[in-house]
Amino acid sequence: xxxxxEQAKILMKYHIKEVYVDNLGxxxxxxxxxxxxxxxxxxxxxxxxxxxxxSLVQDYPVxxxxxxxxxxxxxxxxxxxxxxxxxxxxxxxxxxxxYQVNNVLFSLENMNYNKxxxxxxxxSLGYGYQPLMIMEYCPINKDKNHHCLxxxxxxxxxxxLKDEDHQSLPLVYHGYDILELFSKQPxxxxxxxxxxxxxxxxxxxxxxxxxxxxxxL
Numbered sequence: 001x002x003x004x005x006e007q008a009k010i011l012m013k014y015h016i017k018e019v020y021v022d023n024l025g026x027x028x029x030x031x032x033x034x035x036x037x038x039x040x041x042x043x044x045x046x047x048x049x050x051x052x053x054x055s056l057v058q059d060y061p062v063x064x065x066x067x068x069x070x071x072x073x074x075x076x077x078x079x080x081x082x083x084x085x086x087x088x089x090x091x092x093x094x095x096x097x098x099y100q101v102n103n104v105l106f107s108l109e110n111m112n113y114n115k116x117x118x119x120x121x122x123x124s125l126g127y128g129y130q131p132l133m134i135m136e137y138c139p140i141n142k143d144k145n146h147h148c149l150x151x152x153x154x155x156x157x158x159x160x161l162k163d164e165d166h167q168s169l170p171l172v173y174h175g176y177d178i179l180e181l182f183s184k185q186p187x188x189x190x191x192x193x194x195x196x197x198x199x200x201x202x203x204x205x206x207x208x209x210x211x212x213x214x215x216x217l
Contacts, residue, residue: 001040001128001200003172005029010209014217020064020198024056025175040064042174043084044134049176062102071099083108083125093117105198114193121195127212128200129170129182138179140171148177158203170203 001020002008008030011019017035021027024039031037039057043066054073057063065071066082080103081087081096088110096104097117105123106113108130116122140159141151153159160168167184174180182202189197199216201209 001198002026003202006206007201007204007209008033010206010213013210014213016213022200023175024053027056027060036062038062038064038080040082041066041070042176042178043067043082044178046136046176046178053176064105065101071096071101075099078102080123081105084131088113090115090117093120096120103196106194108187111187111189112191112193116195123196123198124189124192124194125187126189126192126197126199126216127186128198129186129202131180131182132169133181134174135179135181136177148173148179154179172202 001022002011003023003026005026008019008026012033019034020038020040021030022040027037027039037060039060041053041057041063045053062078062080063074064080064082065074066084068085079101081101083105086107086109087093087096087104088107093104093116097120101120103121103123105125108125111124138148138151139161140153141148154171154173159171161171161181162168163184169184170182172180172182197216199212201212204212
């Protein structure tokens with residue numbers, strides 16, 4: 001799962017042909033370079049961007065949905081389930097099966113749950129920072145009353161919030177006037193019991209991306 005063009009270039013370098021894109025603004029820039037691109041829909045979509053986002057992903061054969069409402073909205077489309085749906089048991093799997101979800105990325109709270117339905121594949125997070133908070137309020141853009149508006153500061157530099165222990169938590173712009181706050185350390189899961197493993201790249205530099213990808217190739 002990628003968010004930046006630099007991360008996409010690393011995947012191309014290692015001839016990776018399928019990719020999840022967690023930044024919809026990146027789709028048009030990389031559409032000719034991968035055999036299969038799966039857009040990851042935002043967990044929160046503001047009303048003013050709803051139609052644009054739905055239109056943007058319509059031409060992609062498979063999408064990854066991030067909340068329950070999207071299951072109904074895209075009920076006639078091939079889809080996969082993001083970990084934000086918090087699926088961690090057979091009841092959740094059955095619900096997704098009713099909506100014909102093909103692949104389930106398990107909840108971060110139960111990443112190594114090892115059951116599956118016969119016609120589903122399952123995925124666990126192998127590496128990635130954990131999302132902690134989604135916010136419209138921007139702690140960076142003080143000049144615009146803490147709203148994104150036309151500001152691009154967080155896309156030009158990496159910013160962090162510090163907790164009470166002075167540990168840095170990365171802030172990442174998710175597009176459409178939404179910021180996400182991530183954990184100070186990435187999740188590293190070495191006990192994979194699912195069909196597939198997902199590598200989620202967020203703020204990693206080029207050399208870090210290469211090191212992580214090589215581990216799982």
